[in-house]
Amino acid sequence: MHYAQAVDSAKPATCILNQPVTCLWGVGAERAELLGKLGIQTVEDLLLHRPRRYEDRRQTVPIGTLQPGQTALVRGRVVVHGVKYYQRRSKSVYELILEDGSGRLYCHWWNLPFMEKYFRVGDEVIVFGAVRHLRPATMDHPETEVLEADEEAGAHFERITPVYPLTEGLTQRWLRGLVWRTLRQLAHQISETHPELVQAGYLPRGEALNRLHFPAEMEEVERARRRLAMEELLELQLRLQSRRLKLQERARPLPCGGDNNRLIKPFLARLAFKLTQAQTRVLREIRQDMSGKCPMRRLLQGDVGTGKTVVAACAALMALESGYDAALMAPTTLLAEQHYQTFRQWLAPLGVPVVLHISGRPAEVAGTASPQLAIGTHALLTEDFAPPRLGLVIIDEQHKFGVAQREALVRKGRYPHLLIMTATPIPRTLGLTLYGDLDVSVLDERPVGRGHIRTFVRTPDKAPKVWEFVRQQLEAGRQAYVVYPRLEEGDSENGLKALLEEGEQVRRLLQPWRVGVAHGRMPAAERERVMADFRANRTQVLLATSVIEVGVDVPNATVMVVENAERFGLAQLHQLRGRIGRGAHASYCILLAGTKTPEALERLETLVKHEDGFAIAEEDLRLRGPGELTGQAQSGLPDFRFADLRRDLSLVEAARELARRQLGGGGA
Incomplete structure (x- = not known):
């Protein structure tokens, strides 16, 4: 009986990608547990298990031509193997000697005596490793695989062969064979999750998975990776843009555009410097948002010394002029105290109450019904902080907070405006993924008079x-x-x-x-x-x-x-x-x-x-x-299998645009 027919008769035909791996032939409870250690729970997880490298087994190197320092793939037959003990049997070396007709290769594994049970004299073996020296040719701890004649030989030899991350108890040959069988069996069941990607010129999903694991040429691996990376990025962008659309649909914006600069004008007049053009531009963007049709969700990036704090003060004054409270959350007590001192010095002459909320210190009370600016740390997230009319939330150094903390503070009011600030410039790929649901302003100009x-x-x-x-x-x-x-x-x-x-x-x-x-x-x-x-x-x-x-x-x-x-x-x-x-x-x-x-x-x-x-x-x-x-845990950044934010800016931008079009223009 043909192998595929045997599989079909042994397992139900209903085995699909989202079912557990135990629906596959040869995967029982014990091996499923081992696969689980690799993050493989379902059939789809198995097919998305990315090879860590590839061996070009179309070209093995004759032992007689090896050079010191060369990393090579060698094929030969076991002529001698065994364990040698020394230092009163406290240490050992397992030696395996291969011969291919052009010479002999000595392979050593130190203090791994159990390796002896994996090989027999006469086995045909593939080894991959670095040649330590010649006379005799020697490799220490090479990767090995015993070649066997079976119907899966096409998966293991005379091709570009995938090498996977493993866990103890699983072998390369078994896992590679499992992926090979699964792809052959389920080729017709790998449906297209995002047809728009195919229309945009990316590989179909099934073809990408086949080329990822068993490429005919190495160039195919990158094409497959880009297709699967684009899938990850598009799904993330769809979530981000959907979040923004839902906010626009259900949230009524608070009118916080200010009151003819009633407080901002005297504040700016008291400063010892003039705003830069970049600060003026960003404040115009913020005012437009805070007067708009939906709550502001804006990320303010600025290099060190570009004046983010002054911009934050003006944004807070817009809310205060409009009769709403404002809150500024900082990641550390030191920074919160410094902001408190600065803002109190700036705003007290204007009659604006500034209060401090930090852990271990009783919350201050403004003692007035006037709108106030509250400055604090995580203490702002507690029940003690409940401003009656919260119009603006400012979060400083956002990358040091979790996404959940940001949302918890915003929920203190009825969809207040949100301004996120960071003095740590964010690479564009990270900005589009971590903050893809936000508008972005950049302060790219330093005030005059600063030293070099x-x-x-x-x-x-x-x-x-x-x-x-x-x-x-x-x-x-x-x-x-x-x-x-x-x-x-x-x-x-x-x-x-x-x-x-x-x-x-x-x-x-x-x-x-x-x-x-x-x-x-x-x-x-x-x-x-x-x-x-x-x-x-x-x-x-x-x-x-x-x-x-x-x-x-x-x-x-x-x-x-x-x-x-x-x-x-x-x-x-x-x-x-x-x-x-x-x-x-x-x-x-x-x-x-x-x-x-x-x-x-x-x-x-x-x-x-x-x-x-x-x-x-x-x-x-x-x-x-x-x-x-x-900080993966704090950032909310997905654990991508294929997307690489160090080099995939073009994919991130393309995914953002596709998501925007798919959702009807949201998140532009």
Whole structure:
């Protein structure tokens, strides 16, 4: 009987993609459990299990032609194999010797004696690995597969062969055979989920799955990946745009466009600077949204020093002028307190109540029925915070909050307007996926009169010269930050420094100047006292952790030394660097690397080459990937199998446009 006929007779014909893998021939409860460890629960999961690489088994390399360091695929017969024990049988090496007529290959596996049961003399075996040396030709721990004559031979040999991620208890051959059988059996049942993708020139879904697993040429793999990636991105964009359409359909906008700039005019008149053209443009966009036909949902991106806080203040004043309350949520107590001090200084002369809500501190009451601005942390999410007429929600540094937290604050009112701010420039692919349901404004202009920042990367042996330069800047009347990756528990063997352990040494190096310390574990009152001393130049040097990453504005601070700079992400270093260069003086950021590895130094050189936060964010995405960059659990970003946000900008944009058209224009 033909194999496919045997399968058909053994299993019901109703086996379809969304059924559990146990509906497949050869998959019982035990193997289904092992497949589950790979995230494979259904037949569709199996077909979407992406190979981690491919072996071109159309061309094996004769053993006699192997070269040291070469990574090669070799086919031969087992002539000798066995385990050798040593050190009183506490250690072992399993040796397998293959012969192909041109020579012999010695394969070794250290301390894996059970490998002996997988092979027999005379077996024909494929091995893939790096040649360690010749005389004799040797590979350590190569990947192996015993070749057997069966009807699935076309899946394993004389073709480009997929190599899958595995778990203990599953072999490449078994899993590859399962995918091969499943594709042959279900070819006619793989329906087209998105016909519009085929119309747009992408592969049909069934063809893409076949080419993904068993391509005739390697070029087919990328075409298949793009089709399946586009499917993932389109489904995400459809969800995002649907969310926006539902908001537009069911939400009545609150009229928060302001009252003839009754508060904004005197506020701007009191500022010591004029708004940039970019700030004016963004405020025009915000006013239009807050006067529009549906609640504002806008993301405000701005590089360090571009004036997002002033824009937020003007947006809040629009709501307050209109008789509505406003709320601003920050990710840390330090930033919330700094915003509170800034906004109270700005708005108190206008008679605007500003109150603070943070954990461990009783919620303030404005003592007046006038519309108020509430500033706080996650404490704004508690039941204690219930403003009667919430018109505007502002979320600062959104990437440090979860999507659910954002929605929880918005639900405090009756569809208030939402302004999300971030000083961490977001690569365009991440922006379109994480915030695809939002309109985007960008502050791309720095206020005039800001000093230029020069950035340097220095290795540990240059530290004495670095500290001498810091002393020179202090002698000139400037101030300095010194930033550490850890608060305590450094690692001297690996060169990892911690603030509390290094503080005394820095004080000695920088005598007689006063040195302050700021970190997240300090009581709020003590930390604010330290920051106030630094702002007033009563303290000339501030030792800190990354708690000063955002919200600290000291124009006289012109030097920043970052210890163990390689321990920070590029975007985070750019944010830290933004604490200097806020005055008219030239500023200097010195990245002290705790290592001399070329990879780490090359990565840090990105900060030397670029001052543009968006360029740095793109490089950070390329190096670290979206999951690490945003925090997968907080971001709401799907766990894509095929889409790669480091290189799929064109696919993201195309998916967004397709979703917009499919839903009738929503989300433009």
